[in-house]
Each structure stands twice: as C-alpha cells, then as structure tokens.
Amino acid sequence: MTSTRQSPKKGLPLRLLAVILVSTALDAAVSFQVSRWAYGWLPVPASTAAPYVDNLFSLEVGIGCFVFVGCVGFIIWSLLFSRAEKYDESDGLPIEGNTKLEVTWTVIPFVIVMALAFYSIHVNEKLASLGPKQKYDVALNQSPDAVATLDARRDIGPIEVIARQWSWEFVYPDGVRSSELHLPLNQRANFLLISEDVLHSFYIPAFRLKQDIIPGSVISYSITPTREGRFRLRDAMFSGAYFSKNQTDVIVESEEAYDSWLTKTAKRPLVQGLSPGTSLYEKRLKDGDRGWATVPPAPPPMVNDPGNPEAPHDA
Amino acid sequence: MTTTKYDPRVLKAPHPVPGAPDNWKRFFSFNTDAKVIGIQYIGLALFFLLVGGLLAMVMRGELITPPADLVDPSVYNGLYTMHGTVMLFLFLFPVLNGFNNLLIPTMIGAPDMAFPKLNAAAFWLVPVFAFVLLSSFFVPGGPASSGWWSYPPVSIQNPLGHLINGEFLWILAVAISGVSSIMGAINFVTTIIRMRAPGMGFFKMPVFVWTAWAAQTLQLIGLPALTGGAIMLLFDLSFGTSFFRPEGGGDPVLYQHFFWFYSHPAVYVMVLPVFGIFSELITVYSRKPLFGYKFVALASFIITFLGLIVWVHHMFYTGTPQWMRNLVMITTMLIAVPTGVKVFAWLGTLWGAKIRLTTPMLFVLGGLVNFIFGGITGVMLGTVPIDIHVGNTYFVVAHFHYIIFNTIGFGIFAGIYHWFPKFTGRMYYEGLGKIHFTLTFIGATLNWLPLHWAGLYGMPRRVASYDPEFALWNVIASIGAFMLGVASIPFILNIVSSWARGAKAPANPWRAIGLEWLLPSPPPAENFEDDIPTVISEPYGYGLGKPLVEDEEFYVRRSMEA
Numbered sequence: 001m002t003s004t005r006q007s008p009k010k011g012l013p014l015r016l017l018a019v020i021l022v023s024t025a026l027d028a029a030v031s032f033q034v035s036r037w038a039y040g041w042l043p044v045p046a047s048t049a050a051p052y053v054d055n056l057f058s059l060e061v062g063i064g065c066f067v068f069v070g071c072v073g074f075i076i077w078s079l080l081f082s083r084a085e086k087y088d089e090s091d092g093l094p095i096e097g098n099t100k101l102e103v104t105w106t107v108i109p110f111v112i113v114m115a116l117a118f119y120s121i122h123v124n125e126k127l128a129s130l131g132p133k134q135k136y137d138v139a140l141n142q143s144p145d146a147v148a149t150l151d152a153r154r155d156i157g158p159i160e161v162i163a164r165q166w167s168w169e170f171v172y173p174d175g176v177r178s179s180e181l182h183l184p185l186n187q188r189a190n191f192l193l194i195s196e197d198v199l200h201s202f203y204i205p206a207f208r209l210k211q212d213i214i215p216g217s218v219i220s221y222s223i224t225p226t227r228e229g230r231f232r233l234r235d236a237m238f239s240g241a242y243f244s245k246n247q248t249d250v251i252v253e254s255e256e257a258y259d260s261w262l263t264k265t266a267k268r269p270l271v272q273g274l275s276p277g278t279s280l281y282e283k284r285l286k287d288g289d290r291g292w293a294t295v296p297p298a299p300p301p302m303v304n305d306p307g308n309p310e311a312p313h314d315a
Numbered sequence: 316m317t318t319t320k321y322d323p324r325v326l327k328a329p330h331p332v333p334g335a336p337d338n339w340k341r342f343f344s345f346n347t348d349a350k351v352i353g354i355q356y357i358g359l360a361l362f363f364l365l366v367g368g369l370l371a372m373v374m375r376g377e378l379i380t381p382p383a384d385l386v387d388p389s390v391y392n393g394l395y396t397m398h399g400t401v402m403l404f405l406f407l408f409p410v411l412n413g414f415n416n417l418l419i420p421t422m423i424g425a426p427d428m429a430f431p432k433l434n435a436a437a438f439w440l441v442p443v444f445a446f447v448l449l450s451s452f453f454v455p456g457g458p459a460s461s462g463w464w465s466y467p468p469v470s471i472q473n474p475l476g477h478l479i480n481g482e483f484l485w486i487l488a489v490a491i492s493g494v495s496s497i498m499g500a501i502n503f504v505t506t507i508i509r510m511r512a513p514g515m516g517f518f519k520m521p522v523f524v525w526t527a528w529a530a531q532t533l534q535l536i537g538l539p540a541l542t543g544g545a546i547m548l549l550f551d552l553s554f555g556t557s558f559f560r561p562e563g564g565g566d567p568v569l570y571q572h573f574f575w576f577y578s579h580p581a582v583y584v585m586v587l588p589v590f591g592i593f594s595e596l597i598t599v600y601s602r603k604p605l606f607g608y609k610f611v612a613l614a615s616f617i618i619t620f621l622g623l624i625v626w627v628h629h630m631f632y633t634g635t636p637q638w639m640r641n642l643v644m645i646t647t648m649l650i651a652v653p654t655g656v657k658v659f660a661w662l663g664t665l666w667g668a669k670i671r672l673t674t675p676m677l678f679v680l681g682g683l684v685n686f687i688f689g690g691i692t693g694v695m696l697g698t699v700p701i702d703i704h705v706g707n708t709y710f711v712v713a714h715f716h717y718i719i720f721n722t723i724g725f726g727i728f729a730g731i732y733h734w735f736p737k738f739t740g741r742m743y744y745e746g747l748g749k750i751h752f753t754l755t756f757i758g759a760t761l762n763w764l765p766l767h768w769a770g771l772y773g774m775p776r777r778v779a780s781y782d783p784e785f786a787l788w789n790v791i792a793s794i795g796a797f798m799l800g801v802a803s804i805p806f807i808l809n810i811v812s813s814w815a816r817g818a819k820a821p822a823n824p825w826r827a828i829g830l831e832w833l834l835p836s837p838p839p840a841e842n843f844e845d846d847i848p849t850v851i852s853e854p855y856g857y858g859l860g861k862p863l864v865e866d867e868e869f870y871v872r873r874s875m876e877a
Contacts, residue, residue: 041771057701096608106652216567235775
C-alpha cells in the first residue's frame with residue numbers, strides 16, 4: 001500500500017523559506033538580547049578572571065537561547081498546526097528520514113560545541129589560576145611552602161588559606177593571622193590552600209574562581225582582584241554539619257589601605273577568630289545534643305583580626 | 316514456525332513457576348514472570364518516589380527561610396543524603412528496570428527474560444537494600460549524611476565510633492544495589508541479544524530496546540568501579556585502612572574517580588531508556604515513523620561510549636591538571652552531538668504529524684522541552700570556566716533536576732500512562748492524567764528554574780541555611796516543591812482507581828505499532844507462547860501501510876478475542 005498523499009511539489013517553497021527566515025531572525029534577536037541580560041545574572045565581576053568567564057557565559061546563553069527558542073518554537077508551531085482533529089484517525093506524512101538533513105544536524109552541533117570547547121580552552125589558558133597540586137605529608141608535617149611550587153608571577157603572598165570544620169584562617173607571609181581575607185586591588189595574590197580535616201572549597205563567586213582544598217595536599221592558587229569591596233567567600237564543598245555556615249568575607253582594598261591594615265593588625269594580640277559552627281554546636285549541646293551525629297567543630301583559630309561577620313557584603 | 320538463529324526457545328525456562336498465585340498476591344511473591352516483576356519494580360519504585368519526595372519537602376520547608384530553623388543542620392544533611400539515595404537507588408533504577416521487564420520481552424517477542432529466576436532474585440534484592448538503607452534512620456547517630464556521593468574524608472569520620480552506623484549501612488545498601496543492577500543488566504543484555512523474535516534483526520528492534528541495551532551495557536562496564544570504590548570506602552570507614560584517608564597517605568580524590576567513573580554514566584543509564592520512551596510515544600501520538608530511526612538507534616551506543624570518558628568533568632576544580640580538564644571538556648561537550656541527533660529526530664517526527672495530546676504525549680513534550688533546557692545548561696557545565704564558577708552551586712542542582720526529574724521523571728510518567736492499559740488491562744482516566752501533568756509541569760518549573768539564578772549568584776548546594784539575598788528564589792522553589800507533592804495526589808488516585816475500576820482496555824487502544832500491542836491486554840504469562848510472530852518490517856511504520864509481522868491479522872484477531 002502506498003501513501004494516499006501526493007508528494008510535495010517540486011520547486012522552491014517560498015512561503016516556507018520566508019517563515020524560516022523571519023523566525024530565525026526573530027530567534028536571533030531574542031537570543032542576542034538574552035545574552036546581554038546574562039551578564040546581570042552573575043555577581044559583580046571582581047577579578048581578572050571574571051570578564052573572561054562572563055563573556056563565555058553570555059555567549060553560551062546566547063547560543064543556548066537560540067537553540068531552545070528554536071526547538072520549543074518548532075514544538076509549539078507543530079502543536080498549533082499539526083494537531084489531529086477530533087475523530088481524525090488518519091496517519092501523518094510517512095517520512096522516514098532524510099540523510100542530508102540528518103548529516104546536517106549532526107555536523108552543526110558538532111561544529112558549535114567544538115568551537116565552544118576551543119574557545120573555552122583559550123579562556124582556560126587566560127585564567128591559568130591553578131598552580132601545581134603537591135602531595136603534602138601530613139604525618140611528617142612538612143612546611144607547606146616547602147612542597148608547594150609557588151606562582152612566580154605573584155605580587156603578594158603566598159597567603160596560607162587554612163580550612164577547617166568550620167572556619168577559615170588566613171596567614172600572611174609576615175605572620176599576621178586573620179579570619180577575613182584582605183587583598184590589595186589589582187595585585188596577583190598567591191595562596192597555598194590547606195585543609196586540616198576534610199575537603200573544602202575556596203569559592204569567591206565575585207571572582208568566578210573556585211578550587212577544592214584537598215587534605216594531604218597543598219595547592220598553589222592565584223587570583224587578581226579588580227574591584228574594591230567586601231565579597232563573600234563560601235565553602236562550596238560539603239564539609240559536614242555546619243558546612244553552610246563556613247563562610248567569611250574577602251575585603252579588596254587599595255594598596256595603601258591593605259598595607260596599613262597589615263601593619264596595624266600585626267600589632268594586635270591574638271584573639272578567637274570567626275567560627276560560626278562553634279557557637280551553634282555549643283547551643284546544640286546546651287539544648288540536649290539532639291540531631292544526628294556530627295564531629296565537634298575544630299577550636300576557633302587564634303587570629304590577630306577576627307573580622308566583622310555583621311558587615312554587609314557586596315556580592 | 317521456522318527456526319532461525321533468533322529462536323527464542325533456545326533459552327526458554329519453565330514458566331510460570333508451578334504453584335505461583337495468579338491473583339493480586341502474585342505481586343508479593345517470588346514470581347518469575349517478567350511482567351509481574353516489572354509491575355513489582357514500578358510499584359515499589361513509586362512508593363519510594365513518595366518517600367524521597369517527602370524528604371525533599373522537609374528540605375524545601377527548611378529552605379523556605381534563610382536560617383536553619385526547621386531542623387538541625389546535621390538532620391538536614393541526613394535528609395538530603397537520603398533524598399538523593401532513595402530517589403536514585405530506590406526510585407529511578409527500579410522504575411526503569413520495571414520498564415525493562417515489561418517492555419523488553421514483549422517488544423522483542425520473547426516469552427520472558429533469559430534468566431527468570433535471576434530476574435526475580437534481582438528484584439527481591441531491592442526491598443532488602445531498601446530495608447538496610449532505611450533502617451539507618453534508627454541507628455545511633457542517624458543515617459549517612461555526607462551526600463549521595465559520600466566523599467571521604469567526611470564520609471569516614473564516624474563521630475560516634477560505632478561499627479554499625481548510617482554510613483556503613485549506606486555503603487552496604489549501595490553495594491547490594493550494585494549486585495542487583497548487575498544481575499539485571501546481564502539478564503537484559505542476554506535477552507536482547509539472544510531472544511528476539513524471528514526476523515527481528517538489530518535494525519528492526521524498537522528504539523526502547525536499543526536504549527535499554529546501551530544503558531545496561533553501561534551498567535556492566537561502570538558498576539564494578541563504583542562497587543570497588545564503595546568497598547574500599549567501607550574498609551576505610553570500619554577497618555582503619557587508608558585508601559582515601561589523607562592521614563595515612565591515601566588520596567580522597569581517588570574515591571572521586573571511582574565514584575564518578577560509574578555515577579556519571581549512571582545518568583545515561585537512566586536517561587537512555589527515557590529517550591527510548593520518547594521515541595516510542597512521539598511516533599504513536601504523531602502517527603508518523605520515527606525520523607532517522609537508524610541514527611537514533613545508533614546514537615544510543617555513541618552516548619554509551621562517550622559517557623564512559625566524561626567522568627572527570629565532576630572534578631574540574633579538585634586539582635585536575637589543565638590538559639585533563641581540556642580533554643574531558645571536549646568529550647563532555649561531544650555528548651551534545653548524539654543527544655542533539657535524537658532531539659532533532661523527534662522534532663523531525665513532529666513535522667507534518669497528526670499530534671494527539673493524550674496525557675502520555677503531554678508528558679513527552681513537557682519532558683522534551685525540559686530536556687532541551689537541561690541539555691543546554693549541561694553544555695555550559697561541560698565548559699571548564701563556567702563549571703569552575705557554578706560547580707557545586709544550585710545551578711548544578713537545578714541542571715540535574717531538569718534532567719533527573721523534569722526529563723527522566725516526565726518520561727517515566729509518560730511511559731506509565733502509555734503502557735498502563737497494556738499491562739493492567741484497564742484504561743486510566745484522561746482528565747486526572749491531565750491535571751497530574753499540569754500540576755507537575757508548573758510545580759517542576761517553579762521548583763528548579765529559579766534555582767539556576769541562585770546558583771549563578773553563588774549559592775552553594777547542600778546548605779541548610781543561606782544568605783538572605785537568595786531568599787526569593789528559594790521561596791519560589793519551595794512553593795514549586797510543595798506543588799509537586801500535591802501533583803502526586805491525582806496520579807495516585809488515577810492509578811489506584813483505574814486499576815480497580817477503570818474501563819477494560821482493548822488490546823491496542825492507541826493503535827500503536829509494536830509486538831507488545833499484538834498481545835492481549837494484559838498479556839498472557841508467556842507472551843506469544845508458541846506462536847511467536849516473524850517480524851518483517853522496521854518498527855514505527857505509521858502511514859506506510861506495511862504489516863509489522865507475517866500474518867498480522869491473525870495476531871490482531873487473537874489479541875482482541877482474548
């Protein structure tokens with residue numbers, strides 16, 4: 001049995017072409033606009049890495065929007081014009097395939113994702129934030145900088161970033177200790193990321209950079225902040241009961257302000273640093289230790305500057 | 316019947332087991348009929364969907380306000396760990412194995428699975444590990460609370476020091492689940508290769524069978540890595556070894572390699588059969604052949620192959636060297652090509668179609684839209700610079716729920732409605748089905764769309780409390796989650812009342828093409844028994860007017876008279 005429908009007429013289907021052209025143009029215009037909005041969906045860009053990440057994100061949102069609107073538009077169009085009438089029991093056009101079309105829609109996504117991948121590799125090279133990860137023997141308690149290869153391009157540092165369950169401690173080269181991270185503007189800061197217990201992650205959304213901190217390893221990591229302000233540093237790798245409280249601030253300030261903070265703080269005595277888990281755990285013990293098991297928080301670090309957890313942050 | 320190299324009787328087992336009950340009690344017995352096992356799997360899985368959903372609603376209740384005020388943070392961590400574990404190991408895998416059991420033998424014209432007793436044993440391991448997993452709520456210290464991925468060192472901290480603890484039971488449950496899945500995978504792959512009806516060459520198999528085959532092949536390759544990793548973790552936790560313990564010279568990142576080597580492909584294990592369901596349903600409700608059938612079928616195995624070399628993309632920020640990040644980024648992004656082929660083929664099928672918007676078709680189209688969205692955010696996550704910013708934030712949570720629930724979940728609902736008449740012999744209520752779809756679609760969108768922005772703005776996942784700037788997105792998400800809870804009511808009502816009192820289903824209510832629709836509803840114990848049809852056409856011959864099997868009228872008549 002052959003189909004009862006006649007085959008489509010030969011020649012250019014002008015109306016179809018016009019519909020495709022107009023809808024593609026509309027889709028492109030919408031996608032372009034959405035890719036512009038995409039910049040606003042991210043926190044303020046505050047490091048040299050941020051513009052690269054934001055541009056790539058905007059590009060991906062634009063391409064993604066074009067694909068999404070195109071596909072969903074096609075589905076809606078089909079629903080409007082290819083619905084079976086009630087009691088219509090007939091079949092649709094029995095088209096089984098079209099090799100040219102299938103090859104085309106295999107090649108186009110291939111080209112797009114490869115182009116995106118190579119662009120991303122280019123951005124990766126630009127970020128080049130990750131120094132080598134070095135195994136560090138906890139048992140022997142070697143000095144971290146003895147094993148970590150430092151970033152030769154650093155302007156300041158290395159600042160030791162010590163993550164614990166659940167506190168952050170920052171140790172500056174001259175021995176100043178702080179619960180908040182102070183960084184001078186436009187200087188490449190190098191960090192040695194150290195964890196004393198479990199996995200943590202050094203994540204500053206405004207900087208668009210994140211690095212897991214692996215216990216037993218030292219990771220050299222660099223960032224150049226480009227905007228003054230108070231930004232949130234969040235532990236992004238689950239680290240146990242009070243994980244969500246393991247946050248502190250990064251204060252980016254002018255070089256003068258940074259230097260004066262450093263000299264002023266060096267003279268301050270050591271006090272208990274920020275450790276939000278500790279007070280929550282004490283409250284829990286006071287209330288009868290209800291809830292499921294957790295390790296007790298590490299003792300709060302002793303620091304020269306305990307920071308100000310109440311201060312409002314920018315991003 | 317002519318004997319061919321596909322003769323299914325080669326592997327035929329005695330069936331049904333003598334003395335097996337043939338009333339409702341058979342669903343609570345050690346029954347070897349794949350169709351009974353399929354319904355057992357699906358029924359149990361839907362029960363655990365409710366359990367996992369309730370855990371999720373407590374979590375969303377906690378997250379409706381910024382501070383941790385509903386439950387203690389330690390309890391929250393246990394809840395989200397168990398939510399993820401229950402949903403994956405007790406809902407998604409079992410429900411898809413249910414579909415495999417119902418559909419593989421009936422679609423390829425086999426009387427049953429290749430190894431019926433192994434099949435039943437694989438199913439009965441599910442309640443066993445469910446019991447092991449859920450009993451952890453009652454051990455001192457509570458259930459596992461280090462996330463469904465159970466990364467050490469958090470997972471091996473064992474604060475109370477007991478040998479039997481939540482994490483121990485969690486690892487045990489995952490290991491038993493792995494054994495069960497391997498047993499299933501061996502069975503499905505063997506059945507597909509050895510027991511197809513005469514004439515059913517590989518390129519005459521329905522796409523669902525192709526996708527199930529590709530998915531189960533992944534299980535066979537990937538699961539041993541997870542099980543091995545889990546056993547090493549158990550040794551670290553309970554017997555003081557240091558595979559992953561940094562104090563003893565172990566490397567916690569090594570566990571992540573073991574874990575993701577399987578657990579990333581696990582996503583394809585779950586999504587591939589759903590691609591199969593989409594392919595089956597779009598054709599029948601569009602009344603068109605599947606556009607580019609061979610491309611779609613082969614794309615399944617390309618996804619399997621690529622799926623095995625993308626796991627490191629979960630570890631872009633764990634100290635992975637640049638060359639490895641770049642390499643895995645490329646393989647990850649390549650996945651977009653075979654999945655894109657499938658999506659375009661479905662869209663091509665809609666072209667010039669006669670679409671019928673039944674409940675299953677609504678779920679398919681809703682799932683397809685969500686899949687396109689989730690696929691696009693997946694490509695974003697595949698690119699290293701974006702992943703470094705949004706990895707481990709709510710953007711990831713939003714993305715994978717778009718795949719796991721909004722695509723796979725929708726596909727599962729679509730499949731349940733579509734094959735409900737075939738395997739229960741009753742029609743479902745269309746009105747309740749459409750209410751279920753509407754509530755689910757709106758609820759799912761409210762739940763997960765806003766969380767993309769929370770993640771882009773830097774809200775980490777797995778948090779019991781958060782900064783106030785994320786409040787609005789979370790309030791909307793929680794409303795969506797509660798709506799999803801409400802959406803289960805019409806679904807349960809529909810399934811229960813239709814099965815009890817629904818109209819008797821004809822053999823082929825959707826006028827679908829496929830061997831399973833040539834069987835009576837519900838099919839008899841051994842499907843075609845000794846009259847296995849000889850397949851002469853490719854599947855999905857809508858509008859082509861070609862019979863699927865030799866002597867088709869005989870089978871149609873017999874299925875209607877039964």
